[in-house]
Amino acid sequence: MEVGLSAGDGGHGGGAAAPVFAPDQVGLAHLEAILSGAYPLAGFMTEAEAASVARHGRLPGGTPWPVPVTLAVPAELAGADRLVLTDPEGAPLAELTVAERWWCGPGGTGGDDPGPPGPGDPAAPGARHVPDGHGGPGHRLAGEVRFIRPSMYGALRHLRRAPAETRARREAADASERPLLAVVAGRPLHHRALHQIRAAADRIGGGHRAEVLVIIDAPFDTEGMAPAVMAAEPLLPARTRFVVVTLPATDPGLPADRADLLAAHVARSYGATHVLIDRDPGAGPAPEAADPPIPVLHPGDWRYDTGEELWLPAERVDPDSARTEPGDAEVEEMLALDRDLPAWFTPARVAAELARLRPARTRRGLTVFFTGLSGSGKSTVARGVADAVRRSGRTVTLLDGDVVRRMLSSGLTFSRADRDLNIRRIGYVAAEITRHGGVAICAPIAPYAATRAEVRAMVEDAGDFFLVHVATPIEVCEARDRKGLYAKARAGEIPEFTGVSDPYEEPADADLVLHTEGRSVAESVAEAVAALRIGGWLPPDRR
Numbered sequence: 001m002e003v004g005l006s007a008g009d010g011g012h013g014g015g016a017a018a019p020v021f022a023p024d025q026v027g028l029a030h031l032e033a034i035l036s037g038a039y040p041l042a043g044f045m046t047e048a049e050a051a052s053v054a055r056h057g058r059l060p061g062g063t064p065w066p067v068p069v070t071l072a073v074p075a076e077l078a079g080a081d082r083l084v085l086t087d088p089e090g091a092p093l094a095e096l097t098v099a100e101r102w103w104c105g106p107g108g109t110g111g112d113d114p115g116p117p118g119p120g121d122p123a124a125p126g127a128r129h130v131p132d133g134h135g136g137p138g139h140r141l142a143g144e145v146r147f148i149r150p151s152m153y154g155a156l157r158h159l160r161r162a163p164a165e166t167r168a169r170r171e172a173a174d175a176s177e178r179p180l181l182a183v184v185a186g187r188p189l190h191h192r193a194l195h196q197i198r199a200a201a202d203r204i205g206g207g208h209r210a211e212v213l214v215i216i217d218a219p220f221d222t223e224g225m226a227p228a229v230m231a232a233e234p235l236l237p238a239r240t241r242f243v244v245v246t247l248p249a250t251d252p253g254l255p256a257d258r259a260d261l262l263a264a265h266v267a268r269s270y271g272a273t274h275v276l277i278d279r280d281p282g283a284g285p286a287p288e289a290a291d292p293p294i295p296v297l298h299p300g301d302w303r304y305d306t307g308e309e310l311w312l313p314a315e316r317v318d319p320d321s322a323r324t325e326p327g328d329a330e331v332e333e334m335l336a337l338d339r340d341l342p343a344w345f346t347p348a349r350v351a352a353e354l355a356r357l358r359p360a361r362t363r364r365g366l367t368v369f370f371t372g373l374s375g376s377g378k379s380t381v382a383r384g385v386a387d388a389v390r391r392s393g394r395t396v397t398l399l400d401g402d403v404v405r406r407m408l409s410s411g412l413t414f415s416r417a418d419r420d421l422n423i424r425r426i427g428y429v430a431a432e433i434t435r436h437g438g439v440a441i442c443a444p445i446a447p448y449a450a451t452r453a454e455v456r457a458m459v460e461d462a463g464d465f466f467l468v469h470v471a472t473p474i475e476v477c478e479a480r481d482r483k484g485l486y487a488k489a490r491a492g493e494i495p496e497f498t499g500v501s502d503p504y505e506e507p508a509d510a511d512l513v514l515h516t517e518g519r520s521v522a523e524s525v526a527e528a529v530a531a532l533r534i535g536g537w538l539p540p541d542r543r
């Protein structure tokens with residue numbers, strides 16, 4: 001069968017062009033793993049396969065597999081027979097031949113017999129939700145994928161080596177019979193982890209130190225923590241190699257050991273005989289992985305012995321001289337506040353790389369996003385904050401609601417769709433300013449929580465986000481009625497007016513709530529500026 005591509009590739013196919021689709025981040029991570037051979041799977045799972053894997057950790061035939069590998073598609077593609085799957089930039093990667101269309105329904109995973117829902121029928125009474133990481137109910141397409149073209153997408157592409165390439169390199173070096181310790185790391189390797197890796201490599205090496213392969217779990221669109229992980233190279237055993245993969249986020253509805261099991265399967269595809277999964281000590285103890293494909297080594301609880309000046313298993317360290325490794329959140333906070341990471345905790349070269357990746361908040365890009373009703377005081381406080389930020393020596397771009405409506409969003413109405421588009425545009429510009437280390441101050445109404453959350457996610461990919469809810473009650477805004485708009489709205493002259501005839505969803509995730517009623521402008525500005533100082537985004541007041 002000829003493949004008629006409708007994107008790139010010349011489209012030599014004779015038949016109708018298959019629709020083109022860029023999977024979400026989870027779908028893309030699965031697709032790359034299928035195509036690279038990191039998963040021993042030919043494609044995306046049917047409902048029976050996904051449900052069996054979610055519930056029992058096994059495919060219907062009994063083969064252990066930890067996570068549903070599914071493809072979520074929008075309703076308009078739910079009936080497709082074939083799909084050309086692309087990266088987010090639209091470059092074709094593979095063709096999916098659809099074997100089954102199914103609906104991942106609402107509700108829990110309970111009960112043992114799912115009762116097959118009508119294919120692709122959202123209303124099917126038996127439809128149940130399989131926790132497959134796509135964030136909720138929706139259409140799924142199952143079937144085998146056929147490789148079209150190697151992916152060029154994403155950061156650190158040169159390190160995204162296929163498992164077969166890594167195995168072939170070991171075979172060529174006559175090393176494939178020897179133990180290989182895979183270390184799966186999404187975070188930098190500090191002294192504790194480095195000690196544990198060397199100890200594990202000695203233990204499994206049978207007289208020789210085993211080789212180590214560090215599998216860095218990094219996102220597609222940024223280098224993530226990869227440079228900090230690689231900075232530890234001189235402290236790892238000789239001939240340690242690094243590869244980068246993007247492990248899909250595991251659904252919180254799955255048992256706790258599934259993420260580790262997936263990491264173990266991927267490690268095995270690279271030829272690993274053992275796997276050690278480095279984790280945030282602040283995240284609590286590791287779950288015991290049931291039925292792993294290769295042994296999962298548990299590093300256990302280690303402490304720094306201040307007397308010996310060594311990292312050792314906790315039981316060998318006198319509690320009086322024991323130091324615990326700081327968790328990732330604590331490290332983030334030290335970096336944010338420009339404090340040096342202690343030498344007992346992490347090697348200087350890792351600390352230096354971390355300081356580059358996570359600059360102190362006074363140097364890091366920031367978006368301060370004001371939301372609130374018309375007349376609540378967003379623009380007034382935003383202007384005062386912008387002045388204070390400028391005085392601290394940083395550059396500021398003020399994206400005020402009214403100004404944006406004239407410059408970026410002229411022609412847009414106040415329908416939900418247009419408001420969302422307006423806020424996304426503001427978010428995009430703010431994220432770019434933030435990415436380049438600047439400060440963006442935005443002051444739109446932004447009435448919808450979901451759209452604000454999108455902006456937060458977009459900005460946090462690039463830097464920091466600080467949400468200020470200017471929580472002035474509508475009666476007060478209306479009494480101020482600076483522009484006479486409330487009067488007009490009440491008279492029915494302005495339709496869809498926020499707070500009068502259109503919704504405002506109060507934020508539940510505000511970093512600061514400002515009550516301006518009964519406060520002067522100067523007091524409200526001072527409150528916002530103080531919050532930014534306390535958070536470390538502005539230097540301490542030297543006055």
Ligand SMILES: Nc1ncnc2c1ncn2[C@@H]1O[C@H](COP(=O)(O)OS(=O)(=O)O)[C@@H](OP(=O)(O)O)[C@H]1O
Binds near residue numbers: 379401405418495496
């Ligand atoms: N229907 C309706 N609803 C709300 N506001 C209206 C409306 N029509 C015009 N205006 C004026 O537009 C300003 C709000 O624009 P925003 O871009 O901030 O709104 S939104 O975030 O896209 O919802 C808002 O300015 P601020 O008072 O500065 O908030 C109003 O002056």
Ligand SMILES: Nc1ncnc2c1ncn2[C@@H]1O[C@H](COP(=O)(O)OP(=O)(O)O)[C@@H](O)[C@H]1O
Binds near residue numbers: 372443480517520521
């Ligand atoms: N504590 C306060 N903080 C902010 N604005 C205040 C305060 N007290 C009174 N106001 C007045 O409220 C009005 C708010 O208007 P504006 O900043 O344009 O609101 P928005 O941008 O939310 O529509 C201004 O006239 C301002 O002087």
